[in-house]
Amino acid sequence: MRQPHKHKSRAERFRDSIKTYRVQADDTLLNYLLTMFKDQSRTSVKSLLTHRQVAVNNSPTTKYDVPVHIGDEIKINFLKGFKEFNHSRLRIVYEDEFVLVVDKGYGLLSVSTDRVKTKTAYRILSDYVKETDPSNRLFVLHRLDRDTSGLMMFAKKQGIQETMQRSWNEMVLDRRYVAVVEGQLEKEEGEVSSYLCENSAFEVYSTPDESEGGQYALTRYKVLQANKNFSLVELKLATGRKNQIRVHMKDLGHSIIGDRKYGSRCNPLGRLALHASRLRFVHPITRRDMFFETPIPASFQRLVREK
Structure with a gap:
């Protein structure tokens, strides 16, 4: 008896055309592909790169000399080229099957609010991961304020989110920001500590001890x-x-420029001058030391150069 033909969904056809490989030795991408496909000509292997059919840690690339390291994931779409993520306020810095690291532009909410539901980093990136498979999901690990730019990351599995949030202080090794503040600080370096509370107007403020919770x-x-x-x-x-x-910059008497909520008296850049510039964490699965850094915004540097 003839079996009825089952039509595969777009997502199923897409998955069938993609093969995943785990890198076994440090090398450059083209060299590694040539060792993987020894029965193929150099021209046919290079053609995969030329037509954007190769992705390293879920980032499509056409470059031959991209370094690959032990444990990296290479995906090859033997049917067609990978679609490139493109958004004016978001840039994907790193992606694998477990985590997603992005560089967020200022003016974009990290997650939804009562007023804004769709134009958020979370929703934009959720739609992106669902393009490959509608069952894919994204999970929030931490947030940046709407007017803060820079590095932030998401989990691609709920178990990863739970693991990282449970062990956040042990797994997140370094988070650094750069800011332009008003005036000149008395000390070249130092630290500020307090207990932070939030009032009914959603304004955070410092208290000297735990007495206010x-x-x-x-x-x-x-x-x-x-x-x-x-x-x-x-x-x-x-x-x-x-x-x-x-809050801590306000406590020092040197508010971040553009931060009217916390005492700034000027806004020469038309934005909050705060940027998440560095992120270093232990990968929740591979245990690799993951380090990412973005340049200091040029507008920040120009402002402190001007007399």
Whole structure:
């Protein structure tokens, strides 16, 4: 008896055309592909790269000399080229089957609010991961304020989210920001600590002890460059509380420019001058040391150069 033909969905056909390989030795991408496909001509292997059919850690590439390392994931779509993620406010820095690291532009919410549901980093990236498989999901690990730019990451499995949030202080090794603040700081480097509370107007403020139920917060800072009006400061989070950096800079008497909520009196850049520049964490599955860094925004540097 003839079996009825089962029509495969678009997602099923897409998965069938993609093969996944785990890198076994450090090399450059083309060299590694040539060792994988010894029975293929060099031209046919290079053609896969030329037509965007190769992705390293879920990032499509056409470059021959991309370094690959033991444990990296190579995906090859033997049917067609991978679609490139493209958004004016989001850039994918790293992706594998477990985590997604992005560089978020200022002015974009991390997650939805009562007023904004769709135009958020979470929703945009959720739609992106569902393009490959409608069952794919994204899970929030931490957030950046709407007007803060820079590095943030998401989990691609609920178990990864739970593992990282449960062991956040052990797994997240370094989170650093850069900010332009008003005036010149008295000390070139130092630290600020307090217990942070939030009032009914959603404004966070410092208290000296736990008596008001606040959460302990510690921020370390270092001045990178300054003129008589502004200072470019590097900030390292020892804790990750809501609005922590913004409140602690206000406590020092040097609010971040553009931060009217926390005492700023000027806004020469038309934005909050706060950028998440560095992220280092232990990969939840491979246990590799993952390190990412973005440049200091050019507008920040120009501001402290001007007299």
